[in-house]
Amino acid sequence: MDMYIRIKRDKTTYFIRCKASDKILDIKEKLQELVDKPAKDQRLILPGTGEVLDDSKTLADQKIDTDAVVALTLRKDDNEFEEVNIVRPSDFYQTRDAEGASCNSTVVTNERAGAEIVYGSEECFNHSIQLLEELGFPKGVLPLKDLVECGRVRETGFVWMKQKAPSEHYFEGTKTLVSYGIEVTAYVEKFKMKKMSGIKSKQLFVWVPIVEMSIDGFNGKKMYFKTPMGIGKSFHVTSFMSVEEKEKYEKLQLKDKEVEIKEN
Known part of the structure; x- marks a missing residue:
């Protein structure tokens, strides 16, 4: 058995x-x-x-x-x-x-x-950042607070993250308020999180669950979010980047423009 x-x-x-x-x-x-x-x-x-x-x-x-x-x-x-x-x-x-x-x-x-599970604020923070980097997501897309437990089943892609208490975050770049339950779960693969639970976005006066988020490949410029009804929205990836990531991104964009000008 x-x-x-x-x-x-x-x-x-x-x-x-x-x-x-x-x-x-x-x-x-x-x-x-x-x-x-x-x-x-x-x-x-x-x-x-x-x-x-x-x-x-x-x-x-x-x-x-x-x-x-x-x-x-x-x-x-x-x-x-x-x-x-x-x-x-x-x-x-x-x-x-x-x-x-x-x-x-x-x-x-x-x-x-x-699953492999880690406990404690610092260990969970590092674990969550490593996961986002591995998936190709910006570090600021899941701003969970006071994490106490994080787990991952590599065989199936199932992950979970637990906070001490529910939290909310206002994304200035998208003008969106998002709430996070005590536990957030998802199935992950490169450039995508699906079957998500524990995340809701406030649309007008209604909290709408977010069940999937993805990015359009390596160095992608857009992030996509879906509701259970399949309705989606997209935002520029810089809206979810840390300050350090945004600076690197802007430098790369500037270099690309310089190369393009020289070629023309």
Whole structure:
């Protein structure tokens, strides 16, 4: 039967899909690409007891069930292993009653299985900026505040970002007020975020959900936003750029014009 466990190290969590019959060594091999450390340089530990898990035993042998939390430590340069150091959000160790769990919560759990998660304001900010850069978006297009958790499932493209509280941002360049819920989710691919939730734009006196945003390719000049009805609007990409990005963009545009003048 398929299951998942949460592997935690410092402020990062890895959701690992597995089976009860998988050996601890199998889990370490799945982690290898994520942490860039071979299995021999990883140690998996039960946080509650401090027990070091045996590579040759299965998850079932060591009574590790789905949604279990396991701490990860890595071998240091001095050949010693790190001490266990994990962040524990208040809901992390809550017991889940399988019979009482709703269908929606099961869907959410499955949707996030296999995710890499980071916690904390600075770590989440860096994570969100890296994501936007990777997708080809300007850094200011998702001005979320006081982030506490960010997650990404690379296999499916599902991402989420959690704030301490809902927030609003007024984009001066588009004259638009946008609200952001406590959690913003989306499925991402290069130059696009789709199936978005948690974002609304105020149109006259009505808050309209934004379910998709995209940019027209590398060095694109337009960003496009769609509502659930398929109605879209586009704005110049500079409306969502940071000050630094805008300066670089303007310099590039100036150089392009100079080249064009010389060629003519």
